[in-house]
Amino acid sequence: xxxxxxxxxxxxxDLLIIRVSLWRLAILNSAxxxxxxxxxxxxxxxxxxxxxxxxxxxxxxFHAENEYKLIQAELKLTxxxxxxxxxxxxxxxxxxxxxxxxxxxxPMDFASTDSDEVKEFMKRxxxxxxxxxxxxxxxxLFAAExxxxxxxxxxxxxxxxxxxxxxxxxLPERFQLLWGNGLILEIRTDISGKPISKLQNAIVQIKQALxxxxxxxxxxxxxxxxxxxxxxxxxxxxxxxxxxxxx
Amino acid sequence: MRRWILYVIIPLVVLIGAMVITVLIxxxxxxxxxxxxxxxxLLTNLPADVKRAEKEFEKAQNALLKLEPAVPYIVINxxxxxxxxxxxxxxxxxxxCSTGSGEELIDSATGRHWIFNTPRGVFKVNSKVKExxxxxxxxxxxxxxxxxxxxxxxxxxxxxxxxxxxxxxKGYFIHGTIYERLLGISVTHGCVRLGSEDLKVIYDxxxxxxxxxxx
Numbered sequence: 008x009x010x011x012x013x014x015x016x017x018x019x020x021d022l023l024i025i026r027v028s029l030w031r032l033a034i035l036n037s038a039x040x041x042x043x044x045x046x047x048x049x050x051x052x053x054x055x056x057x058x059x060x061x062x063x064x065x066x067x068x069f070h071a072e073n074e075y076k077l078i079q080a081e082l083k084l085t086x087x088x089x090x091x092x093x094x095x096x097x098x099x100x101x102x103x104x105x106x107x108x109x110x111x112x113x114p115m116d117f118a119s120t121d122s123d124e125v126k127e128f129m130k131r132x133x134x135x136x137x138x139x140x141x142x143x144x145x146x147x148l149f150a151a152e153x154x155x156x157x158x159x160x161x162x163x164x165x166x167x168x169x170x171x172x173x174x175x176x177x178l179p180e181r182f183q184l185l186w187g188n189g190l191i192l193e194i195r196t197d198i199s200g201k202p203i204s205k206l207q208n209a210i211v212q213i214k215q216a217l218x219x220x221x222x223x224x225x226x227x228x229x230x231x232x233x234x235x236x237x238x239x240x241x242x243x244x245x246x247x248x249x250x251x252x253x254x
Numbered sequence: 255m256r257r258w259i260l261y262v263i264i265p266l267v268v269l270i271g272a273m274v275i276t277v278l279i280x281x282x283x284x285x286x287x288x289x290x291x292x293x294x295x296l297l298t299n300l301p302a303d304v305k306r307a308e309k310e311f312e313k314a315q316n317a318l319l320k321l322e323p324a325v326p327y328i329v330i331n332x333x334x335x336x337x338x339x340x341x342x343x344x345x346x347x348x349x350x351c352s353t354g355s356g357e358e359l360i361d362s363a364t365g366r367h368w369i370f371n372t373p374r375g376v377f378k379v380n381s382k383v384k385e386x387x388x389x390x391x392x393x394x395x396x397x398x399x400x401x402x403x404x405x406x407x408x409x410x411x412x413x414x415x416x417x418x419x420x421x422x423x424k425g426y427f428i429h430g431t432i433y434e435r436l437l438g439i440s441v442t443h444g445c446v447r448l449g450s451e452d453l454k455v456i457y458d459x460x461x462x463x464x465x466x467x468x469x
Contacts, residue, residue, distance in 0.1 A: 071311055072300055078314040079295035085321055088375040090469045103469065106376045107321025109342050110329045110467050140292055163436060233334055240333035241469065247292060 073253040077139050081107070084247055092143070092248040096129065101228070103241055111241070113234055128224045131190055132250055139253040143246045144187040148239065149208050151177035152200035152232075178232045179239045186248065189223040191215070194239070196232040327465040328379070328428075328456070330446055332372055335438050337428070337448055339459055347459065349452030350437045351428075354444045361396045368393045370443040373426060377466040381421035382457065386429060388414040393443070416450055418457040422466045428456070 084091045085107040093102040094115075103111040132141065180200035184192045202208055215223060230238065300307035326346055330337050330353065338348040354372035361367070388411040395402045403409055416430015431437070431447040448456065 068300070068304075068307070071307065075300050075311050075314060076296055076298055078318050079298045080292040082314065082317055083292045083295050085318075105467050105469050107318060108323050108327060108376075108465070108467055109340075110469050111331065138296075140296070163439060163441065233336075237331055237333045237336075 073137060073139065077249065077251070077253040080140050080247075081249060084249075089246070090241060092242060092246055093251060094129075094132070094248060095251045097251050101238070103238070111234075111237055113228075113230055113238070115228060124224065125226055128190065128192075128226045129250065131188060131224050132186065133253075134188065137253070139250045141186045141188075141190070141248055143184055143242055143244055143248060145185040145244060146182060146239070146242060147185070147211055148177070148179055148182040148203050149211075150180040150200040150202045151182075152180060152198050153177065177236075177239075179235050180232075182235075182239055183225075184242055189218065191223065191225040193225050193227045194235050195227060195229050196235045197229075198232045323465050325461075325464065326459070327467060328460065330372065330428075330466065330468040332374070332440070332468065335440060337446060337452070337456070339456060347452070347455050349448055349456070351449075351452075352431070352437050352442050352447040353440050354442050355440050359393055359397055361392075366392075368443075372442070372444050372446060372468060373424065374468050377422040377426075377468065379420050379422055379460055379462055379464045379466060381419075382460075382462060383419045383421070385412075385417060386415040386419035386427070387412045416447075416453060418453050420457065420460060428466075429453070 081091075084104075088105075090103045090105040090110060093100075093104055095102055096115075099115045100112045101115050102109050102113075133139065178198055178200065179194065179196060180198050181193065181195050184194070186192075215225070300310055322342055326339050326341050328337065328339055330351065332353040335351050335353055336348060337351040339346045354370045357370050359368045359370070389406070390409045390411055392402050413432060415427065416432070419427045419429040421427050426445055428446040428448055430450050430453050433441075433447070434449050437447065437449055
């Protein structure tokens with residue numbers, strides 16, 4: 008009786024071990040399945056790049072077609088009176104262009120990201136379809152500092168009969184430009200301003216942290232505050248952004 | 255046996271879940287709503303014939319290159335109130351300016367109204383004037399609650415525009431100011447005010463025909 012009980016105990020402990028290992032197997036299988044599916048997302052891009060590389064050598068139609076489309080798109084943009092943005096990886100500069108001329112530029116000296124993240128950003132920007140133009144979908148200001156003291160603006164406003172609020176320019180401390188598809192360019196400056204809304208900032212950050220596993224790429228660019236002011240004010244929702252080179 | 259089914263079903267459910275997420279991600283990757291202005295250029299292809307394609311490519315490239323100014327050009331940045339003389343790659347001269355306030359003025363007597371914006375776009379320097387006199391327009395009197403003068407002489411002000419003025423069309427000028435302390439703030443009626451030192455440098459370096467880009 009004692010024997011059989013110990014035998015039963017041993018069998019049940021064996022079963023427990025088997026059950027545990029089966030659960031592990033199931034978890035492992037699931038993890039593998041997730042990895043395979045997620046990896047398949049990026050397959051289209053690598054296939055396309057391989058195809059492009061194979062064709063390298065003679066007059067490369069694939070590259071020429073893309074470059075041609077980019078030029079055509081830019082030519083269209085030069086007809087408008089509004090500037091457009093260029094992420095120029097040939098010269099490593101972020102530019103604002105108006106009618107084909109550079110009106111503002113800043114070196115892209117990425118601060119807290121290594122080049123792999125920048126590459127990932129560019130890959131994501133182009134997507135599987137090789138897109139080289141995306142409109143700015145949104146911008147979000149985290150913190151800013153008043154450029155001119157309110158007391159000065161009050162005097163000026165009274166003298167020229169203008170609402171001082173209209174004269175103020177926020178010097179951004181930190182803001183983000185978003186293009187959708189998980190593409191975020193974060194601009195940071197050297198000033199320490201006041202948060203625009205602590206609650207809103209927290210919500211935005213949590214939302215972005217939650218989206219991260221589904222492919223959000225944030226690259227950080229450090230810019231002088233006065234230059235950041237230009238970018239912040241000029242880069243409005245809908246501003247078309249081109250990427251050089253197109254592929 | 256049932257347990258085995260469970261071990262198969264769990265990975266399957268996870269797999270389906272992962273596939274749904276993938277579809278969602280791919281949905282996010284869908285072509286962006288690129289401005290209608292350039293949407294058709296994304297569909298423009300080169301001709302099938304290589305020689306024709308090369309020619310077409312070169313033509314497009316040259317059209318874009320032509321738009322780059324061949325001489326140093328003026329850029330007026332209304333966002334940060336900066337004016338610079340620059341080339342494609344470098345800034346030659348830069349100064350703080352003042353641009354339009356964006357305010358609106360309505361003449362209650364006649365209903366006429368003005369919006370004091372600096373125009374955006376591309377212009378050319380079309381006049382260079384030393385010791386310019388300002389011919390005060392009607393709004394200058396309406397703004398000050400003064401009567402509009404009947405004679406031209408009453409409209410003229412020899413001080414307000416500083417020592418130099420560069421006209422760039424439609425009555426707009428880059429000129430000096432007696433209110434240098436306000437440089438950097440958008441307070442003007444549309445003209446671009448510049449400090450006297452920067453103005454002299456710009457005036458000396460710039461020729462008639464120099465492009466002026468305002469954004």
